[in-house]
Amino acid sequence: MSNQENTTNVSNKLKSFNVFVALVPLTVMIITMLYSVIVLDVDPHIPLIVGTATASIVALYAGYKWHELEDFMYKGIRLALPAVLILLLVGLVIGSWIGGGIVATMIYYGLQLISPTYFLVTILFICSIISLVIGSSWSTIATVGVAGMGIGLSMGINPAMIAGAVISGAYFGDKMSPLSDTTTLASGLTHVDLFEHIKHMFWTTIPGLIITSIVFYIIGLNVIGTKTAHTKEIDEMMQAMQTHFVISPWLFLIPVIVLMLIIFKMPAAPALFMGALLGFLSHLFIQGGTLASAVETMATGYVIESSNESVNVLFNRGGFMDMMYTISMVIISMTFAGIMEYSGMLSSIMQYILKVAKGTFGLITATLASAIFVNVSCAEQYISIVVPSRMYLRSYINQNLAPKNLSRTLEDGGTLSSVFVPWSTDGVFILGTLGVAAWEYGPFTILNFTVPLIAMILAATGIGITKISNTEKDELLERIYGDEKNSTTSTDL
Structure with a gap:
């Protein structure tokens, strides 16, 4: 045999x-x-x-025998391959859009919207838009966030409030962007179409953004400052971008075209590939780049050497090689998850948890708690998505809940809660970048703690929860797990 x-x-x-x-x-x-x-x-x-x-x-x-464990690991890795493919395409898009000037154009016009009168709401939306475009909360915080801190402080605004607005906006965009690695991870590991996953997150994230906007608007009306801002940092960034890129509103057509492809139901992979191709052509014919530089940018990322450090941080990135760190961690994570799941260890843990987590509310609450627990214990945002995704996927399907309920909840709990953990990679990065500690900005990071609460309310009421039929359940179990069943042997350690 x-x-x-x-x-x-x-x-x-x-x-x-x-x-x-x-x-x-x-x-x-x-x-x-x-x-x-x-x-x-x-x-x-x-x-x-x-x-x-x-x-x-x-x-x-x-x-178990060793060859069986190898197969468990391979199965775990195979489950992550759709996410790996999307991550590679995202790297191509980011590189080509930076090289093609699309990202610079969107940031340039976005920065012009800053208004001292409604600063907190303005910086919230600017960070949301920029993070949505580039798919990176860290790059947004490290550039526009830093500049926003300088402007807000010159107006006499509490730095914790400024940091809260910056973080809320940056993580909104990171969560909702098809270019974000956490977004592609959550959808890929749960076998949900990327754009279907983003669409389903509207139920929790858009209300969270509205609530956050209202709160910052009210806070802004009561902030007493000089009503003037020293915009030197912003001016320097805009001048540096004009020096290195051709800035044109016509470049907005590229993301609009990609958006239209998505609206007309083109799958994520070809839509992203088309976006990368258009960015590549823009790099050649609009920015005046060489064929070698355009190809190199898609592979290893864009390289810029300007006198403005914020511009360097923002644009020295992209390319599929930029995704290899995340991809390597996904592969290693899935070897761990593969053994845990296919050996039966995760099943044993889940059976214990599900004795307490009853019904839709219990399952979604348990998912949120698990993602937050992993963030606290592992100090790493990616792991808070990878581990619970493998723990709960089968249980969601067995309870006739569409997998997109799980992918949304993973982001509601995992992506957003990492900023509250002072020793996490996110908490340490924000402290080093904005100079504000987690316990200071935490109360003002309104989106990040509002969205999980909204998720629990929806779970309790059934609003925004997508059910599947028994036929759809059987099809999903067959497609994802093949002939594997939940049966167990009598062996008990």
Whole structure:
């Protein structure tokens, strides 16, 4: 009998683990992650490898063979391949749109909208738009956010309020942008079309943005400042962009074309590829770049050397190579998740959790809590999406809930809660960039704590929750898991 046949036979019979034994790999991974990220200040890849090794040891002790564990890891990686493809295309789009001047044009005209009178609301929407365009909260915070801090402080506004508006806007755009790696991760790992995932997030995120806007508008009316701002930082950024790019409102046609393709239901991959192609042509024929530079930009990213450091930070990025850090972490994460899921360890943990998480409200609340817990324990936003996605996907489908409910909840809890953890990569980055600590800006990061609350309200009322029929449930289980069932052997560690 071949290895493949052996693997198939065993993978259809998940072993039953004691919940405390099943939690050992997760606990080891979390402890290793905490020590590595917080104490050693290193990347989270090695802790994930340690977690995978621990999960392998536990599974071997339960009676699995090594070739079976290899198959579990391969299955986990295969589940992430759609997300990896989109991430590669996103890298192409970012690189080509920067090289083609599309990003510079949108930022240039966006910066002109800053008004001292309604500063907090203005900076909220500017950060939202720019982050939506470039798909990166960090780049938005590091550039426009830093400039906004300088302007707001010159008006006498509380720095925590400014930081709250910047962060709320930056993470709104990051969450809703098809160019964001967290957005593509959440949709890809749950087998949801990227734009369907974004559309479904409107239910929680748009009300959150409206509430945030109202609160900052009210706060702005009561802020007493000089009513004038020193816009030197903004002027320098705009001048630097004019020096290095051809700025033209005609370049807005490129994102409009891509948006129209999306509206007319073109799948994410070809729509993004068309966006990358248009950016590539813009780099050649509008910006006057060479063929070699345009190709190199799509591969390794755009390179700019200006006298303005904020412009350098914003535009020195893109290309599919820029996505390799995230992709490598996704692959390692999915080897860990593959062993945890296909060995039966995740199933044992889920059975324990689902004794408490009853119905739609309980399942969505448990997902939110799990994502937040992973952010607190692992200090890493990506892991808060990867781990719960594999833990809860089957349970959502089994309870006749469309997977897009899960993808939305992962972002509501995982993407947004990371800013509240002072020792997380996001919290440390914001402190170093804006000079404001998490416990200071936390109360003013209104979007980030409003959206999870809205998600719980929708779960309790059933509003904005998409159900699936039993036929659709069976089709999804067959498509995602093949012939695998929830059956378990009698073996219990």
